Amino acid sequence: MKLSGDTKVHELLTTHPFLEDFLASRSPRFEMLRNRMARATIGRVATLRTAAGIAGIDLGELLRDLAAEIQRRTGQAPELEGDVEGGRTTREQRIEVLKQIVRHLHDGGDLAAARARFAEALGDVEASEIAAMEEELIRGGLPVAEVQRLCDVHVGTFRQALDEHPTLDAPPGHPIHTYLEDNRILTRLADELAAAARALGSGERTQESLTAAGRVLDALQGIENHYRRKENQLFPILERHGVTGPSQVMWGVHDQIRAALKRVRDAVERRDAETFAAGAAALARDIVEMIYKEEKILFPLALQTLTEAEWIEVRRGEDELGYELARPAADWPAGRAEGSGGGGTSRAGEGLRGLMTGEITLEQLNLILAHLPVDLSFVDEHDEVRFYSEGPNRIFPRSPAVIGRKVQNCHPPKSVHVVQRILEAFRAGQRDVAEFWIQLQGKFIHIRYFAVRDQAGAYRGCLEVSQDVTRIRKLSGEQRLLDWQP
Numbered sequence: 001m002k003l004s005g006d007t008k009v010h011e012l013l014t015t016h017p018f019l020e021d022f023l024a025s026r027s028p029r030f031e032m033l034r035n036r037m038a039r040a041t042i043g044r045v046a047t048l049r050t051a052a053g054i055a056g057i058d059l060g061e062l063l064r065d066l067a068a069e070i071q072r073r074t075g076q077a078p079e080l081e082g083d084v085e086g087g088r089t090t091r092e093q094r095i096e097v098l099k100q101i102v103r104h105l106h107d108g109g110d111l112a113a114a115r116a117r118f119a120e121a122l123g124d125v126e127a128s129e130i131a132a133m134e135e136e137l138i139r140g141g142l143p144v145a146e147v148q149r150l151c152d153v154h155v156g157t158f159r160q161a162l163d164e165h166p167t168l169d170a171p172p173g174h175p176i177h178t179y180l181e182d183n184r185i186l187t188r189l190a191d192e193l194a195a196a197a198r199a200l201g202s203g204e205r206t207q208e209s210l211t212a213a214g215r216v217l218d219a220l221q222g223i224e225n226h227y228r229r230k231e232n233q234l235f236p237i238l239e240r241h242g243v244t245g246p247s248q249v250m251w252g253v254h255d256q257i258r259a260a261l262k263r264v265r266d267a268v269e270r271r272d273a274e275t276f277a278a279g280a281a282a283l284a285r286d287i288v289e290m291i292y293k294e295e296k297i298l299f300p301l302a303l304q305t306l307t308e309a310e311w312i313e314v315r316r317g318e319d320e321l322g323y324e325l326a327r328p329a330a331d332w333p334a335g336r337a338e339g340s341g342g343g344g345t346s347r348a349g350e351g352l353r354g355l356m357t358g359e360i361t362l363e364q365l366n367l368i369l370a371h372l373p374v375d376l377s378f379v380d381e382h383d384e385v386r387f388y389s390e391g392p393n394r395i396f397p398r399s400p401a402v403i404g405r406k407v408q409n410c411h412p413p414k415s416v417h418v419v420q421r422i423l424e425a426f427r428a429g430q431r432d433v434a435e436f437w438i439q440l441q442g443k444f445i446h447i448r449y450f451a452v453r454d455q456a457g458a459y460r461g462c463l464e465v466s467q468d469v470t471r472i473r474k475l476s477g478e479q480r481l482l483d484w485q486p
Contacts, residue, residue, distance in 0.1 A: 001070075003063050004081035005049035006124060008166075009033070012048070012066075022069050026062070027055035032307065046304050050126050098125065098133040099140075102154045106146065114157045124161045127301040130154075134245030144413045147245075148252040152289060155297070162296040168303075173332025175234070175314045176299055181326030182226045183291045190284040192216045197280035200273045213276060214268045220261060222324035223287070227254040228397050233317045234302060236401040239409055241305050246298050250290075251412045257286050308333075317399035377464040378452070379407045383423060386461070395445055395466050407462075426451035427459050437469075444470045 001015055013020055013033065023030040030051070048066075052059040063080055071077040101114050118125075134147055155162070170176035196213040200206060231254065235247035260283045267276035306314070315332060352359040360368075369376065369389045375396060376389040385405050388398040407423075408416050425431040426449075434449040446469045452461045 002079045002081050003048070003067055005047060005052075005059050005063070007048045009046045009048065009051055016070055016073070018073055019066065019069065022066075023051075026065070027057060029055040046300075047126060050128055050304055094125075095129055095132050095136065098129060098154075099137055101157060102133065102137060102147075102150060103142075105150055105153050105157070106142065111153065111157065114154075115160075118157055118161075124164075125158045127297045128304060130158070130297050131243055131245050131301050134249055135243070138245060138248065144248045144252060148249045148413075151249055151253065151293070155289075155293060165296060165300070168295055168299055170303075171332060172329035173315070175229075175311060175318060176303065177332075178318070178323070178326055178328050179226070179229075179294065179299065181329065182222075183295065185325045186220075186223060186226070186287055186291060189216055189220050190287040193220070193280050193287075194284040197277045197284065201277035201281070206273045207271070210268055210271055210273060210276065213280065214265075217261070217265050217268060220287075223261070224258070225322065225324035227258075229318050229321055230254075230298075232321060232397060232399045233314045233401045234298075236405045236409070237306055237310050237314060238302060239405065240310075243301065243305060244409070246301065247409070248413055250293070250298065252414065253286070253290060255412050255414065257283065257290065260286065313401065317401045321397055321399050373467065375464075375466040378461055379423075379464070380461040381427075381459055383407050385410065393468075395440075395443075395468060422449055423462060426462055429457075429459070442470075443468050444473055 001012075003012075020033055023033060048062060049059055052062045055062075067078050067080055097117075101118055104114055104117075105111070137147055138144055168176065168180060170180070193213070193216050196209055196216060199209045200213070231247075231251060235251070238244075238247060260279060264276055264279040264283055267273075267279060312333065315328070319328075351361065353362055353365065355365075370391050372389060372391065374389075375391065375394055376387070377385065377398065378387040380386045383406055385402050385407055388402065390398075402410060408419055411419050422431075422434045425434075432451045436447045438445050438447070446467050448465045450463045450465065451459060452463050454460050
């Protein structure tokens, strides 16, 4: 067997099962390979180069140690391929080449030349390397919007290499399995949308085709749930591991797809076949491209990065957010305790807690917060989310993964500057309130932000209060008597 940075972990452990214990002894990060699910998911995708990066081990050192262990156990020394000296530098050099290629495209360079440079210098690319490249470009001053604009181009440059990566697999009920099932549905709907665009573009049965297109768009509304689960569950946990580039770039693309979906839907409602045909064709392409980026970059990266405990956390949070396309195919992991974590129990609620103006139990406090006719979110003085109220009709979705997350990462890139401006004004004592009102899905939403200060006037955080005031705005006159008529 030949060993190189491109050797798949699954292939290595299938050939030499004894290396499972050896790798686990080299780094605690390799303990996950003892888990059958991890072997079936991460192991099939990850290369030794990826594994070395995850564990923080020099690639050359890892390859030499593996070769020595194989020789010790089998009596045969595997052949080492590629540069086994200074593996960590080699990874940095690879990322630098990727950055140079994207900068070349940013400067208007030729796509064919970029592909040729990639094929000559690298030939293959890991999901983690693309993520690291995006993060370094953003840290280096390239605007997120520009990295987002170039996303299709640079993924196109690496597409041939990405196409050769193995197909993702995950056990039924695992969040990745549900995402993949979502994507099968979205692919079918995107194909139907593209077909409707072609039919309307050629003038076939205009009114009938518009009606059929409306049904496809109704089904496509489920894409919002798919993106919401990524934004509220997957992205926050990746950020804990310092992986921020893909989430910043992808969230911006999510918003573009949301806006395009709204424009196309508006065109159907206006019975504007020409506008629909042009917009729907582009929207279908964008949806399919996002699926490709998920399955070739984001999901492999997540499988390489998250622990099993974190995947269980993702699953629990997704259950709270709900599902609109595919539902989990099974309970995962088998026999997990439902409803564990979150919320006060009768035991937690025992005993009175003294508040500023009374005493109530923790259970009563949680019930009060859950029954308020407003959504509450609290961000502390360090800009970290510390609390959100959990009611039956939340206006904006929240899930447990948001707790401890920097609030700047909880908003799409296009609105982060507004969030930052509010927090800086609150922290400096220049303002105490900021408010907005928007119309969302036929509702009129009032959103207010309040600076929270202690008795000494020190800034302790920001409280967000959101309320559906649609009915309130319609009130007039007075109602002094009880009237429970529907």
